[in-house]
Amino acid sequence: DIQMTQSPPSLSASVGDRVTITCRASRGIDNSLAWYQQKPGKAPKVLLYGASRLESGVPSRFSGSGSGTDYTLTISSLQPEDFATYYCQQYYGTPLTFGQGTKVEIK
Amino acid sequence: QVQLVQSGAEVKKPGASVKVSCKASGYTFTNHYIHWVRQVPGQGLEWMGTINPSGVSTSYAQKFQGRVTMTRDSSTTTGHMELRSLKSEDTAVYYCAAFIPPVVGDIKCPHWGQGTLVTVSS
Numbered sequence: 166d167i168q169m170t171q172s173p174p175s176l177s178a179s180v181g182d183r184v185t186i187t188c189r190a191s192r193g194i195d196n197s198l199a200w201y202q203q204k205p206g207k208a209p210k211v212l213l214y215g216a217s218r219l220e221s222g223v224p225s226r227f228s229g230s231g232s233g234t235d236y237t238l239t240i241s242s243l244q245p246e247d248f249a250t251y252y253c254q255q256y257y258g259t260p261l262t263f264g265q266g267t268k269v270e271i272k
Numbered sequence: 273q274v275q276l277v278q279s280g281a282e283v284k285k286p287g288a289s290v291k292v293s294c295k296a297s298g299y300t301f302t303n304h305y306i307h308w309v310r311q312v313p314g315q316g317l318e319w320m321g322t323i324n325p326s327g328v329s330t331s332y333a334q335k336f337q338g339r340v341t342m343t344r345d346s347s348t349t350t351g352h353m354e355l356r357s358l359k360s361e362d363t364a365v366y367y368c369a370a371f372i373p374p375v376v377g378d379i380k381c382p383h384w385g386q387g388t389l390v391t392v393s394s
Contacts, residue, residue, distance in 0.1 A: 199382050208367060208387045209317065215379035252317060256371055256382065259331055261307060261319040 167191050167255050171264025177272040184240040186267045188253035193233045197257035200229055200238045203266075204249045212251075213238070243269070274298040274372050276385035283391045284358050292388045294351040294368030302326065304372055306344060306351040310364040311387075320366075323351065358392045365389050 168191040178184050188198065196216040201209035211220045213229040216236055226241045240247055248271055253264040279293040294306060308320040321332035323342040330342050336355070344351045351368055365387040371380035 196379075208365075208384055211382050211384070214381045218379055218381070220381065254317070254382070256380065259319075259322055260333055261309070261322075263317040263319075266316050 166260055167194060167258060167262050169253055169255055169262050169264040171253050171267055173267060174265060175268040175270065177270050178243050179272045180243055180245055182243045182272075184243050184247075184269060186238045186251055186253075188231075188236045188238075188264050190234045190236075190255055190257075194255045194257035196232060197255055198229075198231070198236050199254045199256065200227075201252045201254065202247075202249045203252065209252060274370070274383045276368050276370060276383055278366075278368060278385040278388045281389040281391070283393065286359055286392055286394055288358050288392075289354060289356040290358060290390050291352055291354040292366050292368075292390070294353075294385050296349045296351065296370065299370075299372045301344075301349040302346050304370050306342070307369045307371075308340075308342060308351075308353045309367045309369055309384075311367070312361070312364045320353070355390075358390075360392050363390065363392045 170189045172187050198216045200213045202212050203209045212223050212227050216231055217229040228239050230237050248269055251267045275297045277295045282290050284290050302325050305322050307322045310318050320336050321342055323330045323344050327344045332340055339356050341354045367387050368385040370383050373380050
């Protein structure tokens with residue numbers, strides 16, 4: 166199984182801050198990586214797929230980068246509606262595996 | 273557009289079974305796998321298994337082997353996930369998901385259902 170190690174588990178940030186979340190796969194996943202945002206009581210929302218492809222309707226302040234085993238989600242200027250939990254997921258192979266999540270809280 | 277619409281919330285007693293449905297539209301149903309993922313309250317996302325496009329082959333997470341069955345019906349473009357011998361620890365939101373390229377040959381994009389809450393309680 167491909168293990169996904171996501172960091173940090175949580176972070177506190179202010180509106181306007183630049184935020185970076187990382188995800189490391191236990192082996193190469195050929196950019197088959199998605200990032201999700203989840204708010205309480207809601208389904209995960211796709212932000213990016215293919216490591217860097219922005220899903221339709223997602224604000225451009227979200228971006229993704231990386232290759233091989235190391236991937237990054239960046240929020241360029243944190244907005245009030247961005248406080249949520251973020252997950253990475255690899256879909257290079259089954260079982261699909263997820264990072265443990267990063268909770269982004271208001272500082 | 274791709275849509276996955278799941279069946280409604282369920283309340284079950286320990287030892288019972290539950291069957292969750294996932295109605296797909298907006299893509300060629302018989303070309304893509306359906307995956308099932310669950311989320312126990314307050315916890316992360318956990319892959320349960322998948323069924324191949326033809327419905328002939330399934331792959332289940334070891335944790336659910338022997339208790340889960342995934343099926344699909346191409347006539348109704350619906351996937352199903354049945355979980356048996358329910359325990360209180362199975363109380364969770366269950367999601368279906370499919371990975372569909374926006375155009376043929378493009379990178380696959382994840383699409384998820386809205387989730388189905390299954391509560392197991394005596």
